[in-house]
Amino acid sequence: MTKATGTFEIISLNEDPVEEREDGGKLTRAWGDQTFSGDITGDGAVQWVALYRGDKTARLVGLQRIAGSVGGRKGSFVIEATSDFSGASSKGTWTVVAGSGTGDLAGISGSGSFEAAGGKSVTYELDYTLAATSSR
Numbered sequence: 001m002t003k004a005t006g007t008f009e010i011i012s013l014n015e016d017p018v019e020e021r022e023d024g025g026k027l028t029r030a031w032g033d034q035t036f037s038g039d040i041t042g043d044g045a046v047q048w049v050a051l052y053r054g055d056k057t058a059r060l061v062g063l064q065r066i067a068g069s070v071g072g073r074k075g076s077f078v079i080e081a082t083s084d085f086s087g088a089s090s091k092g093t094w095t096v097v098a099g100s101g102t103g104d105l106a107g108i109s110g111s112g113s114f115e116a117a118g119g120k121s122v123t124y125e126l127d128y129t130l131a132a133t134s135s136r
Contacts (some may be wrong), residue, residue, distance in 0.1 A: 001129050002071060003126070003127050004124075004125065005038050006038015007120075008044060008122050008124060009034060010122065011032070011035055012032045012043045013030065014031055014032060015029070016029050022028040025052045025053045025054045030048040030049075030062075034122075039070065039071070040069070040126065042066060042068010043067055044067075044078075045065050046064040047063055048060045048061070048081075049062065049066075057084070057086055057087050058063035059084055061081070062083075066079065071128075071130060074103050074104050075102045075108075076100075077100045078100035079082035079095060089117045089118050090115070092113065092114050093112070093114075096111065106131060108129070110129060112128075
């Protein structure tokens with residue numbers, strides 16, 4: 001496995017309430033765009049479903065598409081993400097969705113994590129394997 005590290009910047013983030021809860025919490029649907037730098041370069045788009053608790057902490061589950069390059073190979077792939085929000089910062093895990101890679105990233109697999117200390121900059125790491133390239 002190879003480790004990719006870097007940051008992504010949150011370019012946009014939108015959220016719509018789905019259900020208000022009696023305890024002051026809510027279910028929401030959120031989506032947004034990112035720009036990746038470091039060992040992964042390119043653009044990302046994420047769709048989240050979130051449960052905010054009455055104490056303003058949250059659990060999020062989502063799918064994120066990344067289009068760009070990893071290890072010098074271009075294409076796109078989708079990761080399944082889970083995250084916990086403390087009210088001030090977020091930490092989460094990633095898993096590459098099997099069969100989601102396109103272009104030179106077809107066959108990518110792996111998992112990793114991300115952390116947002118607050119603000120629009122998020123650090124990431126992804127341990128990944130790329131399928132062998134064919135000679136052309």
